[in-house]
Amino acid sequence: MTDPVTIEPPRGKLGVMLPGLGAVATTFIAGVYAIRKGISKPIGSLSQMGTVRLGKRTEKRVPKIKDFVELAGLDDLVFGGWDIFDDNVYLAARKAGVLNKDLLDEVRFDLEEIKPWKAVFDQGFVKKLSGDNVKEAPTKFELAQLLMEDIRNFKEIHGLDRLVMIWCASTEVFLEPDAVHQTLGAFEQAMKDNHPAIAPSMIYAYAAIASGVPFANGAPNLTVDIPALIEYAREKKVPIAGKDFKTGQTLMKTILAPGLKARLIGLNGWFSTNILGNRDGEVLDDPESFKTKEESKLSVLEHILQPELYPDLYEDFYHKVRINYYPPRGDNKEGWDNLDIFGWLGYPMQIKIDFLCRDSILAAPIVLDLILFLDLAQRSGMKGIQEWLSFYFKSPHCAPELYPEHDLFIQLMKLKNTLRYLKGEDLITHLGLEYYD
Numbered sequence: 001m002t003d004p005v006t007i008e009p010p011r012g013k014l015g016v017m018l019p020g021l022g023a024v025a026t027t028f029i030a031g032v033y034a035i036r037k038g039i040s041k042p043i044g045s046l047s048q049m050g051t052v053r054l055g056k057r058t059e060k061r062v063p064k065i066k067d068f069v070e071l072a073g074l075d076d077l078v079f080g081g082w083d084i085f086d087d088n089v090y091l092a093a094r095k096a097g098v099l100n101k102d103l104l105d106e107v108r109f110d111l112e113e114i115k116p117w118k119a120v121f122d123q124g125f126v127k128k129l130s131g132d133n134v135k136e137a138p139t140k141f142e143l144a145q146l147l148m149e150d151i152r153n154f155k156e157i158h159g160l161d162r163l164v165m166i167w168c169a170s171t172e173v174f175l176e177p178d179a180v181h182q183t184l185g186a187f188e189q190a191m192k193d194n195h196p197a198i199a200p201s202m203i204y205a206y207a208a209i210a211s212g213v214p215f216a217n218g219a220p221n222l223t224v225d226i227p228a229l230i231e232y233a234r235e236k237k238v239p240i241a242g243k244d245f246k247t248g249q250t251l252m253k254t255i256l257a258p259g260l261k262a263r264l265i266g267l268n269g270w271f272s273t274n275i276l277g278n279r280d281g282e283v284l285d286d287p288e289s290f291k292t293k294e295e296s297k298l299s300v301l302e303h304i305l306q307p308e309l310y311p312d313l314y315e316d317f318y319h320k321v322r323i324n325y326y327p328p329r330g331d332n333k334e335g336w337d338n339l340d341i342f343g344w345l346g347y348p349m350q351i352k353i354d355f356l357c358r359d360s361i362l363a364a365p366i367v368l369d370l371i372l373f374l375d376l377a378q379r380s381g382m383k384g385i386q387e388w389l390s391f392y393f394k395s396p397h398c399a400p401e402l403y404p405e406h407d408l409f410i411q412l413m414k415l416k417n418t419l420r421y422l423k424g425e426d427l428i429t430h431l432g433l434e435y436y437d
């Protein structure tokens, strides 16, 4: 046992701000209201349903995570957000078509109350969308000030104690890191100069950090994963996390690939294709937005399989990811995976996966957990990149000298050990020899 970290108690209300009130955000918000009303349960949420083992197995101490660490309660969450369309959250949820009308009608009044604030948007970054609920200002720096005004107003109107922001807006076009992303000074100057390498998502992230608000990025855009904003977050004592919610096909990949590697099964190729028909699918139909997503999805296997350490098993495996926009499917995606693997003496085998999944249903509990854990991190004095939240992301942020950890099971162990550390409990090593002395 070590001394626990001092954690400020979660007093008062926690404001949740979501840039992008589309399928994921509305499914999340409606879900929280349904859970509050006792209509449904928080399935898929580690913070609500997960447990953490403490001490030796013989001690039989396995509390629920929400009873172990001081998390904000679901009743204390207040929602707000920005979108380029001015539909309230009830209408947006109806249009997203994820949750059925009966369920939405049970929480209709609450959802109708949430009307999107005007967004910071530039069609150059999301080619397939245009909307008119958009802020106007001469420079990107001034747009950031307008977002900060929204943040202050939200806090004041609802009497909020603390805030968190999670990017749930569309995937932006692929951006390479640029010189203006390297330092805060260069970044702020670039905002004032309307530099093309400053994406709208970066303006939100900057406004959040400047306002002392933790920020997570649910999309694969660069956003907060640049030295200027990482440094700024440390300076302002703000926790940040990202990027790209790990749901659907990539979740399956990071469950399966560690298993194949654990048993030293070789891989010749992994072909993944998806059909989906929601707005996200439409945005990803644009090659530049797809490139951002593709980079995020492709890196996972390389990192888990480590071909440089296991050349006989994983050198030159072929990895392809396709996303096809197919409107009839709506939010109910179908993801096919074909794996060409080989075993003892090189004998080939195949695995086929056909995952009929619902993307937003898988993403909503991630949004909830990130909000509660980022708030916990801030109350615990943690700042900058929160690698312990890698569990939730396809391309986890990590320190520049590290490679990201993609293995879901290592990520889970890291997350739970971080909670044990915060509370001064022994970390679990799984050695267990003491049981046999």
Ligand SMILES: NC(=O)c1ccc[n+]([C@@H]2O[C@H](COP(=O)([O-])OP(=O)(O)OC[C@H]3O[C@@H](n4cnc5c(N)ncnc54)[C@H](O)[C@@H]3O)[C@@H](O)[C@H]2O)c1
Residues within 6 Å of the ligand: 019, 020, 021, 022, 023, 024, 025, 082, 083, 084, 085, 096, 119, 120, 121, 122, 126, 129, 131, 167, 168, 169, 170, 171, 172, 200, 201, 218, 219, 220, 244, 245, 246, 247, 248, 278, 279, 280, 283, 359, 360, 362, 363
């Ligand atoms: N659903 C999943 O499983 C999953 C997994 C990983 C990542 N994501 C990412 O999460 C994001 C949201 O997914 P979704 O299915 O809800 O998409 P969606 O298209 O339904 O919602 C995105 C919303 O963002 C709005 N928007 C776009 N640019 C904006 C801006 N600059 N400011 C404010 N609003 C803006 C759009 O109008 C839209 O309403 C996407 O980037 C997606 O790639 C989703």
